[in-house]
Amino acid sequence: MEQSSITLSIENVTFGFNGKELFKGIDLRVFQGEIFAIVGTSGSGTSTFLKLCVGLLKPWQGVIGINGIDITTVSFQQLNKIRLRIGFVFQDGGLISNMTLLDNVALPLRYHTALHEEAVMGIAERRLSLVEISGYEEYFPAQLSMECKTRAGLARALVLDPNLIFYDEPTAGLDEDKSDSLLRLIKRLRDESGVTSVVVSHDMDFAARTADRIAVIEDGRMKMVRGRVKGEG
Amino acid sequence: MSTLTGWVGNRFLSILHDTNKICDLLYLSLRDTFISIRKWHGNRLIFQVLQKQILFTGVDALPIISIISLLLGAIVITQSTTQLPMIGGEDFIGKVIVLVIIRELGPLVTAMVVIARSGSAIATELGIMSVNKEIEALEVMGISITRFLIFPRIIGSLIAILCLSVYFDIMAILGGFIISKIQLVTPFDVYIYRISLALNPGDIGISLMKCAVFGVIIAILSSYHGLKVKCCSTEVPQATTRAIVSSIVVCFLFNSAVTIIFYI
Numbered sequence: 001m002e003q004s005s006i007t008l009s010i011e012n013v014t015f016g017f018n019g020k021e022l023f024k025g026i027d028l029r030v031f032q033g034e035i036f037a038i039v040g041t042s043g044s045g046t047s048t049f050l051k052l053c054v055g056l057l058k059p060w061q062g063v064i065g066i067n068g069i070d071i072t073t074v075s076f077q078q079l080n081k082i083r084l085r086i087g088f089v090f091q092d093g094g095l096i097s098n099m100t101l102l103d104n105v106a107l108p109l110r111y112h113t114a115l116h117e118e119a120v121m122g123i124a125e126r127r128l129s130l131v132e133i134s135g136y137e138e139y140f141p142a143q144l145s146m147e148c149k150t151r152a153g154l155a156r157a158l159v160l161d162p163n164l165i166f167y168d169e170p171t172a173g174l175d176e177d178k179s180d181s182l183l184r185l186i187k188r189l190r191d192e193s194g195v196t197s198v199v200v201s202h203d204m205d206f207a208a209r210t211a212d213r214i215a216v217i218e219d220g221r222m223k224m225v226r227g228r229v230k231g232e233g
Numbered sequence: 234m235s236t237l238t239g240w241v242g243n244r245f246l247s248i249l250h251d252t253n254k255i256c257d258l259l260y261l262s263l264r265d266t267f268i269s270i271r272k273w274h275g276n277r278l279i280f281q282v283l284q285k286q287i288l289f290t291g292v293d294a295l296p297i298i299s300i301i302s303l304l305l306g307a308i309v310i311t312q313s314t315t316q317l318p319m320i321g322g323e324d325f326i327g328k329v330i331v332l333v334i335i336r337e338l339g340p341l342v343t344a345m346v347v348i349a350r351s352g353s354a355i356a357t358e359l360g361i362m363s364v365n366k367e368i369e370a371l372e373v374m375g376i377s378i379t380r381f382l383i384f385p386r387i388i389g390s391l392i393a394i395l396c397l398s399v400y401f402d403i404m405a406i407l408g409g410f411i412i413s414k415i416q417l418v419t420p421f422d423v424y425i426y427r428i429s430l431a432l433n434p435g436d437i438g439i440s441l442m443k444c445a446v447f448g449v450i451i452a453i454l455s456s457y458h459g460l461k462v463k464c465c466s467t468e469v470p471q472a473t474t475r476a477i478v479s480s481i482v483v484c485f486l487f488n489s490a491v492t493i494i495f496y497i
Contacts, residue, residue, distance in 0.1 A: 051369075054373050081375070083373060086373070088370070088373040090369075090370060094369065095367075107374070107376070110277065111278055112274055113274060156374075
């Protein structure tokens with residue numbers, strides 16, 4: 001692992017809702033190519049933490065750096081540019097319900113690139129093949145199982161070749177076999193493409209099997225379970 | 234008394250807050266679009282959304298607009314051509330038809346149909362997208378909500394309502410006459426001649442201007458209320474109701490303002 005290359009850095013982040021503090025001075029560094037798991041009980045704010053990391057929410061104070069750029073101070077246009085290097089896999093895929101799976105995966109390419117339709121389709125089909133759901137191209141999200149939706153969400157997250165992917169509860173609603181299959185896929189992406197992964201889960205067992213390092217969010221603070229959170233490298 | 238004053242004050246502040254947010258949404262959708270037009274990327278995708286919006290708001294509304302315009306046209310024409318001659322007002326038949334159909338009912342009734350069909354659909358669709366976290370998913374992908382979702386709906390509604398209004402006027406004046414012909418004695422050429430005398434380019438211009446603004450009002454208010462839905466599916470019908478009611482109120486207010494400014 002290249003310890004000198006920090007993909008995600010969080011410094012002294014404090015955030016809450018309606019004046020009530022949810023996170024207190026959180027510090028975190030995630031390095032290029034590692035799989036980092038954040039475990040928390042329901043309501044501990046793990047999903048909120050991911051939203052802070054991708055700029056969907058703004059912290060009360062602190063710095064959130066992605067690939068060396070502080071996303072709390074950039075303009076909306078700059079933030080959208082930074083997001084091109086980020087993937088985000090929602091709990092149920094976060095797919096657009098009135099688009100087929102292929103159109104969902106092709107969406108970022110159609111919006112952000114000037115590629116011809118044939119090239120777009122080619123890339124989208126390859127990503128669906130990579131996450132092992134070829135054959136479902138013309139299905140709509142409502143017609144798919146939870147696992148398929150999560151995999152399709154991952155295919156869409158991968159389509160612009162990001163170097164950092166956030167997973168929000170990727171194994172929620174999946175049995176052990178399917179969780180293992182997804183785990184292998186996350187590790188394969190790390191090994192083959194060097195993609196950094198930040199995985200949020202309630203399942204400590206899954207986190208232990210997946211991650212290089214694990215942190216737990218408890219009482220608004222991040223505590224390290226495996227590895228050290230602060231001052232790595 | 235103080236409770237009532239407080240309620241009125243809160244409602245007033247809430248309306249001011251909503252108006253500010255709606256203007257902000259309109260500004261952002263225009264700004265994002267004009268900024269991104271230069272990049273060219275994604276415009277094909279935006280155009281597809283625009284096409285779908287025009288198809289749904291305009292083309293799919295033709296049957297209902299046809300029925301309403303024919304019936305309304307027949308009512309107005311029958312009343313004016315039977316009642317006005319009794320008080321010696323045959324010469325005003327064209328004026329009344331232009332006044333009622335082209336100036337007022339054409340734009341307003343078209344707007345009501347678009348609110349009922351498309352305004353409610355926009356608010357519901359965006360509300361469901363919010364609940365399903367599809368809006369967040371788009372934002373995380375770096376896709377501008379205002380450019381991808383709002384702008385095509387504004388332009389689509391604007392184009393569709395303009396075309397529908399012209400179609401409404403033609404169907405109401407010509408189709409209404411044909412339906413009313415059963416009991417009318419006025420010859421068609423006389424009828425058309427009277428309308429052409431009463432009609433001036435200003436009436437058509439103001440009617441089209443009203444329709445264009447109605448299109449923007451309906452799309453932006455429906456989008457705003459749809460996007461206000463946060464986490465609960467029961468918020469969706471409430472947002473849809475708010476979108477419909479506010480669109481109707483604002484369209485009538487605007488229509489009244491135009492009438493006062495241009496015709497009094």
